[in-house]
Every structure is written in structure tokens, then in C-alpha cells.
Amino acid sequence: MNDIQEVKDTLATKPQHLTDSVHVFAPATVANVVCGFDVLGFAVNEPGDEVIMRLTNKPGITISKITGDEGRLPLNPAKNTVSVSVEHYLKSIDRTDIGVDIELHKKMPIGSGLGSSSASTVAGLFAIKTLLGDDTDPSTLLPFAMKGEEMACGHGHADNVAPALLGGFVLIRSYEPLDVVRLPHPENLWCAIVFPDVDVPTREARQIIRNKINMKDAVTQWGNIAGLVSGLFMQDIDLIGRSMKDILVEPVRSMLIPDFYEMRQMAMDMGAVSFGISGSGPSVFAFTRDEETAKLITNKLRNHLTGIKIGSYGYVSTINDAGPRVMC
Amino acid sequence: MNDIQEVKDTLATKPQHLTDSVHVFAPATVANVVCGFDVLGFAVNEPGDEVIMRLTNKPGITISKITGDEGRLPLNPAKNTVSVSVEHYLKSIDRTDIGVDIELHKKMPIGSGLGSSSASTVAGLFAIKTLLGDDTDPSTLLPFAMKGEEMACGHGHADNVAPALLGGFVLIRSYEPLDVVRLPHPENLWCAIVFPDVDVPTREARQIIRNKINMKDAVTQWGNIAGLVSGLFMQDIDLIGRSMKDILVEPVRSMLIPDFYEMRQMAMDMGAVSFGISGSGPSVFAFTRDEETAKLITNKLRNHLTGIKIGSYGYVSTINDAGPRVMC
Structure with missing residues (x-):
């Protein structure tokens, strides 16, 4: 797990931003995996959610469009898990001067048990990380993704967000302190x-x-x-x-x-x-x-x-x- | 896990016995391993118990000597876990015609939490297996060792007998059916x-x-x-x-x-x-x-x-x- 200071140090040596917009996919996830209640999860290639994020001239976060949600998700950035997680991240690296607009394209059903909110949140966080040229390990984003999960589900579990963010099969060995272990798996599974x-x-x-x-x-x-x-x-x-x-x-x-x-x-x-x-x-x-x-x-x-x-x-x-x- | 029929088949093609007596060591074991209550255990090199077993002319099992037990263990073969386990094994392979005498040398304290009874039982079972020239996988002996454990502790757990018998670090994934998995470990532990x-x-x-x-x-x-x-x-x-x-x-x-x-x-x-x-x-x-x-x-x-x-x-x-x- 990288420290947020490492992210700040990395960004201090980078150009302000490498690109003005980015289109990101993040995967659906299967949590629990039958016998690993609350501690195991894995990511799949299909389905997954997509976020298109654009830098804007005005500090703050807007959500201009959400598709595929049947009108169930809020466009209000204070109430949407994607924007709230991105805001937490920007605050933590002292970059509230930045403005971004988010388009969220839901490509999987909400409330399906496939980590729908996690996929959206991880896509948003990976988008802002990419826009800023933050090339530290993605695990840095995990606490911010968990914040989003807390808002969406009422508890800040990591068994969807961790595999969505890190890929593969993931064990959350402990929550306090957070200790995440990536597990191997047979290729032909x-x-x-x-x-x-x-x-x-x-x-x-x-x-x-x-x-x-x-x-x-x-x-x-x-x-x-x-x-x-x-x-x-x-x-x-x-x-x-x-x-x-x-x-x-x-x-x-x-x-x-x-x-x-x-x-x-x-x-x-x-x-x-x-x-x-x-x-x-x-x-x-x-x-x-x-x-x-x-x-x-x-x-x-x-x-x-x-x-x-x-x-x-x-x-x-x-x-x-x-x-x-x-x-x- | 080998079937007892395999043991019978193996013995049918062997000479009656390769040697008249054998001296066996079986290791102490650490069960639970802190977070693996009832399912994990590992074997150590020291301490361990020893059994000297000799073939006799009279069918049945005798115990001629026990040392290191401070007089706490029964010489009566119907009440001693070692002889009872050996008897179960001989019955299962239809070899109650065989006679053996057991010397048990306790080299670790009884009631120590180091799998004392398991070490003795495994030593006894490995001794009779060796005397008979049964070279099937030692895991065949596990159910008999568990019988001994049931007699010694009031429950037939395998978290001491399995590592004592198989060596190394062992997971008992399931009891019904019995499913034992040998785990690797760092060499410098x-x-x-x-x-x-x-x-x-x-x-x-x-x-x-x-x-x-x-x-x-x-x-x-x-x-x-x-x-x-x-x-x-x-x-x-x-x-x-x-x-x-x-x-x-x-x-x-x-x-x-x-x-x-x-x-x-x-x-x-x-x-x-x-x-x-x-x-x-x-x-x-x-x-x-x-x-x-x-x-x-x-x-x-x-x-x-x-x-x-x-x-x-x-x-x-x-x-x-x-x-x-x-x-x-």
C-alpha cells in the first residue's frame, strides 16, 4: 500500500496533466466467492462500467451524464459515489483547484450483486489518477474507493472494490489496518x-x-x-x-x-x-x-x-x- | 487418501514380513497454529515419541514397557491408544493372526499441548506398517490414528495426527469426508x-x-x-x-x-x-x-x-x- 504522500511527490514532478480527457473501464466483481464472506473477491472481464472524465476550467466536480441506470443514480455530485470518491482523492492530494466533468455509463444492472457501485467508483478514481499522471500503484486508491462503497452500501467493505481496482483474485486479510493480498488462480478457470x-x-x-x-x-x-x-x-x-x-x-x-x-x-x-x-x-x-x-x-x-x-x-x-x- | 483395499493388495504381493522388529520415531506437533483452530497443524523435529515393535508368535498385541510417562499410561493394550490404533489397523486388513509387542518410549511430557498422544499413536502405526512391508502412502493410516486420538482426547480430531503422520504443515480442509492438504512453508522458519x-x-x-x-x-x-x-x-x-x-x-x-x-x-x-x-x-x-x-x-x-x-x-x-x- 502506497502512502498518499508518495502520490503527492509523484505529481509534484509531473506536468499538470498529460491529457484533457480519458475513457476508463472498470470490471464487475464477484465478492465472497462462496466461502470467503467479506474477505474474498475476484474481477471478471465482462460486464463492467465506463467513465469518461474531462478536465474543466472551473474547480469542482460535475456529472453531465449517466446512462444505463434507468434514472436510478443521482446527477448531484454530492450524492453520487463516483464524484464523492474522486473529491476525497483530490482533497487528499491538495488538488481541489482542479475541475472535472464525469460521464458515467452503467454497463451492468444496479443491485445485481456484481459490485456495480464499485465498478463505477473504481472507474472514476482510475480516470482522475490517469488524468493527473499519477502512476503510483493503484492500491493507493483503495481507501477512496472504500469511501464510495460506504456511501453506496452503508458499509466500507473492500471485497468488491479491491478486486475491481487491483484485478484478479484478492484477499482482504484485515480491515484495520487494511491488508490486501493478491492471490494467483488457475488460468483455465x-x-x-x-x-x-x-x-x-x-x-x-x-x-x-x-x-x-x-x-x-x-x-x-x-x-x-x-x-x-x-x-x-x-x-x-x-x-x-x-x-x-x-x-x-x-x-x-x-x-x-x-x-x-x-x-x-x-x-x-x-x-x-x-x-x-x-x-x-x-x-x-x-x-x-x-x-x-x-x-x-x-x-x-x-x-x-x-x-x-x-x-x-x-x-x-x-x-x-x-x-x-x-x-x- | 489411499483405500484400505490398496493396502491389502500391496501386502498380498509381499513377503509376510521383512524384519522382526523396528524402532520408530514420530514427531510432536503444534495444532491450531494460532488462527487455524481445529484445521491447521505442523510437525517439529524435536521432541517426539519412540516405539519399538517386535513380531511375536502369539496373535494379539502386548505392551511390555512404557518409559517416560511417570506411570500415567496404561500397559493394558485394550486401554492404550497406541495398541488400540494398531489393533484397528490389523483388523481392517484382516491380519488379526499377527502378534506384536510394543515398547513405548515417551520423549515428551504428557498433556503438554504438543500432540503427545498423536506422536505415540503415529509411531505405533508407522511401526506396524513398516513391519508388514506396507509401502502405501502413510495417509492410509490417518483414520486409525484418529481413532486413537478419539480415545485419548474424547474427540477424533486430526490437527495433531495428520502433521505427525504426513510431516510438514497440514490443513484439514474437511472432516466429513476427510480432506487433508499438505501446505508448503518457508525453509527458514x-x-x-x-x-x-x-x-x-x-x-x-x-x-x-x-x-x-x-x-x-x-x-x-x-x-x-x-x-x-x-x-x-x-x-x-x-x-x-x-x-x-x-x-x-x-x-x-x-x-x-x-x-x-x-x-x-x-x-x-x-x-x-x-x-x-x-x-x-x-x-x-x-x-x-x-x-x-x-x-x-x-x-x-x-x-x-x-x-x-x-x-x-x-x-x-x-x-x-x-x-x-x-x-x-
């Missing part, structure tokens, strides 16, 4: 994602989780997370699959997802390595060993949802190791 | 162990642990175990140290250990990577980056215990990757 278009607000999905749990169940859970982490390092897809079990959160949250267990059975029968809830849901995901199986599972689950009169979105992707990127 | 000679029965040490815990604390704990496993794979000793924290079990069990927090402070001040309770205690251990620091810590803690009129034993070792071995 594919991810099938299906978002059933029902409403599961993150706050509510969190509230239904029990505060007190059995020590015995916790032991089962940490045996599994240790197994998953080992499987990632060992590139052992069987071990990854055996370890991705959740006896604490999934039994509760799955109730908010239509035909969760039926969908799991279908995915596993079709050769999925594992299946579970993405973040707080309602999106579900399956790991597979190849693209073809991931595509077949996505189609099968979407057809099933259509059959019970629920609309859906589907995505097929490998794990995105790059994190946010400049599109042009 | 040293272990200082001190056993304060006070009585902490394993059963009681287990009973004082709370049955219900806060989800929030469980999340902290599984962030740490994931961090420890990552650190082991990454050979990142700093990460190993940062991750070895236990907010659930240590605060309770440390009350049974004289001056636990004072000893921890001393060890950390002297450069320990981490410090904690070995198994259910009262032994404590510290990881260090070199032998010298481990020796200094062991001496310092033992002197401190002497100062408060408590006898102690001290050991300095690297991690034992071999597990049990034939001595002659």
Missing part, C-alpha cells in the same frame, strides 16, 4: 454469471445474516476458505471446487434468489466446478474448466428463469487480472 | 517451543471455548487463516506473522497459561514472527527467522517461568517435513 432480475438490496441482504454463529460451523467455514486459498495457489481446480461451500451465509441469502438450489443442481450436473451467490445476490455464478461449459450453463439457467417468468442477464468470462483500464 | 509444567487437560481446555461466536469475529479469523495460508505459499514471513492472530480461542485458553501475555511480549520484543498457544496448551510457541533467535526466546521464557517457580521444557526446531521415521 472460467466464470458463468447469471443475474435474475429481481430486487435484493445489499443492505437487506446483509441484515438477514445472523450475528451469532456456532463455533463448529465457523471451523467448517475456515477449513473451506483455507482449502480454497490452497487450491488457488496449487492450481488445483478439484480442491477449489470441494472447498467452495458455505454453510453460514448461503442458506439465508439463497432464500432471496428464485430457484437457487434448482439452478445449482443444473450447473453442477452440467460440470460446474462450483456454484454460489455473487456478493449479496441475486446474481449467481459458477466456475467451470472451459468456456463452452460456462456458456451452456449460462444459457440453461437463463432459460430456466424465463420459464418461471423472470428476466435475466448472463455473462461468461475468465478472471480479469488487469483491473481498470484506459479505453481511449 | 524456526520454531521455539516452551512447555510450562502446569496441568491443562485437553478436555477441559476444549470445554471452556464458547459454542456461539460473533459472525464479525469469525470473519476476522477466516481473513487471518486465509492470510496465513497465503503467506505459507508465498514464503512471505511478514504476512505469516501479521496473520497469526486469534481473537476467539486464545483469549480464553490463555487464562490457563501462566503469564501468557508477558511471555508473548518478551518473544515479540526479541524478534519473534508470531507467538501463540500450541494446541490446547499449556505449551506456547514462537516462529522466528533463525535458530539463534529461537534459542534466545526459549531460554528467556524458561528463565521467566523459573522466576515464578514454574518448571519448564524447551525445544528449538525447524518444521519436520518427514513425519515418522525408522530409527533402526
Whole structure:
């Protein structure tokens, strides 16, 4: 983790800005990863959000356009997580003299459990970092992204923003102090994602989780997370699959997802390595060993949802190791 | 994990026995490893128990001698964990026609939290395996060793027997079905162990642990175990140290250990990577980056215990990757 002073020092030796506008993509993320509640997450290549940011002559932040949000996100820069995070960043490096305008293009559904707000926030922060020529490690931006997450979800968790920002598979070992570890993963791990278009607000999905749990169940859970982490390092897809079990959160949250267990059975029968809830849901995901199986599972689950009169979105992707990127 | 049928098949093609007697060493083990309650353990080179086993002409198992136990262990083969485990193994491979006599030489204190009963049981099982020329993977013996553990401690846990049998650092990912994963570790990781000679029965040490815990604390704990496993794979000793924290079990069990927090402070001040309770205690251990620091810590803690009129034993070792071995 780099210190913000390093960012200031870096910027002090740079031209004021290298370019006047930038177009950034930041990825959707799958948090929890079944057995890693609140501490694990990974980024995918599709979907993701886009931010176009332009320097302006007037200090302060404006949002001129938001698309793909069905009118659900505020244009008021004091209330939008993207602008608020960017403002925090600019304040921390004493650059409130700067003016920027933001266009936010949502390319994924809001409230999907795919880290929608994180993708937008990370895209915004990566855009301002790029505009200013700040080439320190992106992890410097993590505390600002977490501020945005706090505003969007009511808690400053990092299991979406960290993988969105750093790419790949990420462990949040600790929050105080923040300690983030990037984990390896097998290259041939594919991810099938299906978002059933029902409403599961993150706050509510969190509230239904029990505060007190059995020590015995916790032991089962940490045996599994240790197994998953080992499987990632060992590139052992069987071990990854055996370890991705959740006896604490999934039994509760799955109730908010239509035909969760039926969908799991279908995915596993079709050769999925594992299946579970993405973040707080309602999106579900399956790991597979190849693209073809991931595509077949996505189609099968979407057809099933259509059959019970629920609309859906589907995505097929490998794990995105790059994190946010400049599109042009 | 090999099937017992494989053992039978292997033995069917072998001579009846290759040797008439064998002398085996099996290592002490540190279970839990601070943040891996009931699922992690590692073996050390010192101390360890020894078994001398001889084939006899009369079917059945006898125990002719036990040394180093201060008269605490039963010579009755129906009540001794070593003979009971060996009997289970012989029954499972349909070889109750065999007769063996056991000498057990305890080389570590009983009730120390160093896997004393596991070391004896594993030594016995490895001895009979060797006598019979069974060269299948030692993991075949794990269920029999767990039977012995169940008899000794009232529960069939594997976090001592698995590392004693397999050597190295071991994760018990799951008990049902049994799923054991061997983890790597940095080569230059040293272990200082001190056993304060006070009585902490394993059963009681287990009973004082709370049955219900806060989800929030469980999340902290599984962030740490994931961090420890990552650190082991990454050979990142700093990460190993940062991750070895236990907010659930240590605060309770440390009350049974004289001056636990004072000893921890001393060890950390002297450069320990981490410090904690070995198994259910009262032994404590510290990881260090070199032998010298481990020796200094062991001496310092033992002197401190002497100062408060408590006898102690001290050991300095690297991690034992071999597990049990034939001595002659």
C-alpha cells in the first residue's frame, strides 16, 4: 500500500496533466466467492462500467451524464459515489483547484450483486489518477474507493472494490489496518454469471445474516476458505471446487434468489466446478474448466428463469487480472 | 487418501514380513497454529515419541514397557491408544493372526499441548506398517490414528495426527469426508517451543471455548487463516506473522497459561514472527527467522517461568517435513 504522500511527490514532478480527457473501464466483481464472506473477491472481464472524465476550467466536480441506470443514480455530485470518491482523492492530494466533468455509463444492472457501485467508483478514481499522471500503484486508491462503497452500501467493505481496482483474485486479510493480498488462480478457470432480475438490496441482504454463529460451523467455514486459498495457489481446480461451500451465509441469502438450489443442481450436473451467490445476490455464478461449459450453463439457467417468468442477464468470462483500464 | 483395499493388495504381493522388529520415531506437533483452530497443524523435529515393535508368535498385541510417562499410561493394550490404533489397523486388513509387542518410549511430557498422544499413536502405526512391508502412502493410516486420538482426547480430531503422520504443515480442509492438504512453508522458519509444567487437560481446555461466536469475529479469523495460508505459499514471513492472530480461542485458553501475555511480549520484543498457544496448551510457541533467535526466546521464557517457580521444557526446531521415521 502506497502512502498518499508518495502520490503527492509523484505529481509534484509531473506536468499538470498529460491529457484533457480519458475513457476508463472498470470490471464487475464477484465478492465472497462462496466461502470467503467479506474477505474474498475476484474481477471478471465482462460486464463492467465506463467513465469518461474531462478536465474543466472551473474547480469542482460535475456529472453531465449517466446512462444505463434507468434514472436510478443521482446527477448531484454530492450524492453520487463516483464524484464523492474522486473529491476525497483530490482533497487528499491538495488538488481541489482542479475541475472535472464525469460521464458515467452503467454497463451492468444496479443491485445485481456484481459490485456495480464499485465498478463505477473504481472507474472514476482510475480516470482522475490517469488524468493527473499519477502512476503510483493503484492500491493507493483503495481507501477512496472504500469511501464510495460506504456511501453506496452503508458499509466500507473492500471485497468488491479491491478486486475491481487491483484485478484478479484478492484477499482482504484485515480491515484495520487494511491488508490486501493478491492471490494467483488457475488460468483455465472460467466464470458463468447469471443475474435474475429481481430486487435484493445489499443492505437487506446483509441484515438477514445472523450475528451469532456456532463455533463448529465457523471451523467448517475456515477449513473451506483455507482449502480454497490452497487450491488457488496449487492450481488445483478439484480442491477449489470441494472447498467452495458455505454453510453460514448461503442458506439465508439463497432464500432471496428464485430457484437457487434448482439452478445449482443444473450447473453442477452440467460440470460446474462450483456454484454460489455473487456478493449479496441475486446474481449467481459458477466456475467451470472451459468456456463452452460456462456458456451452456449460462444459457440453461437463463432459460430456466424465463420459464418461471423472470428476466435475466448472463455473462461468461475468465478472471480479469488487469483491473481498470484506459479505453481511449 | 489411499483405500484400505490398496493396502491389502500391496501386502498380498509381499513377503509376510521383512524384519522382526523396528524402532520408530514420530514427531510432536503444534495444532491450531494460532488462527487455524481445529484445521491447521505442523510437525517439529524435536521432541517426539519412540516405539519399538517386535513380531511375536502369539496373535494379539502386548505392551511390555512404557518409559517416560511417570506411570500415567496404561500397559493394558485394550486401554492404550497406541495398541488400540494398531489393533484397528490389523483388523481392517484382516491380519488379526499377527502378534506384536510394543515398547513405548515417551520423549515428551504428557498433556503438554504438543500432540503427545498423536506422536505415540503415529509411531505405533508407522511401526506396524513398516513391519508388514506396507509401502502405501502413510495417509492410509490417518483414520486409525484418529481413532486413537478419539480415545485419548474424547474427540477424533486430526490437527495433531495428520502433521505427525504426513510431516510438514497440514490443513484439514474437511472432516466429513476427510480432506487433508499438505501446505508448503518457508525453509527458514524456526520454531521455539516452551512447555510450562502446569496441568491443562485437553478436555477441559476444549470445554471452556464458547459454542456461539460473533459472525464479525469469525470473519476476522477466516481473513487471518486465509492470510496465513497465503503467506505459507508465498514464503512471505511478514504476512505469516501479521496473520497469526486469534481473537476467539486464545483469549480464553490463555487464562490457563501462566503469564501468557508477558511471555508473548518478551518473544515479540526479541524478534519473534508470531507467538501463540500450541494446541490446547499449556505449551506456547514462537516462529522466528533463525535458530539463534529461537534459542534466545526459549531460554528467556524458561528463565521467566523459573522466576515464578514454574518448571519448564524447551525445544528449538525447524518444521519436520518427514513425519515418522525408522530409527533402526
